[in-house]
Amino acid sequence: MDKTWQQNLKAALKGSTLEKLKKSPEFSSKASQLFAPVITETMDDLIDWLNPKDPILQQFLPQSLELEQDESSHTDPVGDHQSEAVPGLIHKYHGRVLLIASGSCAVNCRYCFRRHFPYEKSYAPRNQWHTVINYIKSQPNIHEVILSGGDPLTLSNQSLQTLTEQLATMDHVKTLRIHSRIPVVLPSRIDAGFIDWSQALTLSKVMVLHINHSQELSPEAILTIYRLKQAGYTLLNQSVLLKGVNDSAEVLAELSHQLFNNGVLPYYLHQFDRVQNAGHFAIELNEGNLIYQQLQKLLPGYLLPKWVVEQAGQPSKTLLTPTKTTESRR
Numbered sequence: 001m002d003k004t005w006q007q008n009l010k011a012a013l014k015g016s017t018l019e020k021l022k023k024s025p026e027f028s029s030k031a032s033q034l035f036a037p038v039i040t041e042t043m044d045d046l047i048d049w050l051n052p053k054d055p056i057l058q059q060f061l062p063q064s065l066e067l068e069q070d071e072s073s074h075t076d077p078v079g080d081h082q083s084e085a086v087p088g089l090i091h092k093y094h095g096r097v098l099l100i101a102s103g104s105c106a107v108n109c110r111y112c113f114r115r116h117f118p119y120e121k122s123y124a125p126r127n128q129w130h131t132v133i134n135y136i137k138s139q140p141n142i143h144e145v146i147l148s149g150g151d152p153l154t155l156s157n158q159s160l161q162t163l164t165e166q167l168a169t170m171d172h173v174k175t176l177r178i179h180s181r182i183p184v185v186l187p188s189r190i191d192a193g194f195i196d197w198s199q200a201l202t203l204s205k206v207m208v209l210h211i212n213h214s215q216e217l218s219p220e221a222i223l224t225i226y227r228l229k230q231a232g233y234t235l236l237n238q239s240v241l242l243k244g245v246n247d248s249a250e251v252l253a254e255l256s257h258q259l260f261n262n263g264v265l266p267y268y269l270h271q272f273d274r275v276q277n278a279g280h281f282a283i284e285l286n287e288g289n290l291i292y293q294q295l296q297k298l299l300p301g302y303l304l305p306k307w308v309v310e311q312a313g314q315p316s317k318t319l320l321t322p323t324k325t326t327e328s329r330r
């Protein structure tokens with residue numbers, strides 16, 4: 001019998017799928033103590049284990065490069081901590097709030113800009129949602145609630161329903177947005193109960209996926225994306241520009257095409273946030289500029305993700321404009 005998504009998630013969190021990672025020549029147990037490796041069976045199956053440079057492997061493998069000092073890095077590079085309105089709720093941008101609904105993910109991406117974020121203290125557990133709900137009620141300019149994390153789809157369908165029932169009673173809240181990597185890394189999570197809940201939801205629904213490379217699109221993930229589309233989600237994707245994973249215009253163009261063929265629009269290409277212990281993923285701005293210029297030549301405008309960077313204290317993401325020279329931006 002197939003495992004349930006909860007069993008699959010538990011296996012990932014308990015490390016049952018880590019054995020192959022540990023056997024990889026680049027594996028560093030010191031790095032794994034800094035940020036626990038977590039990988040799902042779905043991702044494990046997609047990795048070419050004979051290729052140490054496999055772009056999926058690179059995203060999940062703790063390696064000694066993480067131990068190198070990077071003077072320009074931070075533990076909270078996007079300033080989430082300073083924008084907390086109430087515990088677990090980040091009110092950084094006009095009209096929308098980000099609810100850190102869960103402290104865990106189905107995978108631990110080594111480049112994650114929240115790898116140092118104190119989730120255990122900062123996410124809003126279910127018994128504190130009343131504080132979050134009261135805050136959103138008191139702010140009539142909030143029209144969109146973004147569920148983030150961690151990964152909000154680690155919550156049960158019942159929890160999602162309890163939360164969104166309360167949001168749907170507020171006239172000013174129109175849209176529910178979900179930021180999740182789960183449809184791709186743990187497709188079994190999108191079960192019949194999730195689809196039923198989604199279809200019954202009266203709010204507009206947007207899901208922003210996080211896919212960095214077209215190889216992440218397994219047949220199961222593609223089927224799941226189709227089901228989400230059928231359930232009424234507007235589907236977008238954000239990627240992070242990562243050295244050794246997708247730092248080439250051809251790779252990014254292929255991703256955009258694959259996304260579009262499966263009903264997802266490319267949304268953001270994030271310039272890597274300088275998070276501590278992940279400096280080996282960093283692409284300098286001038287290099288990013290070159291890649292993006294080439295990407296512009298390969299893609300029609302509607303398949304070109306916006307190249308952005310998140311800067312602490314700014315009222316929105318900063319749109320990066322490719323230029324012939326980037327000296328003035330550095």
Ligand code: SF4
Pocket residue numbers: 104105106107108109112113114149150151181210
């Ligand atoms: S799924 Fe997202 S939040 Fe979770 S570790 Fe990966 S990048 Fe970070």
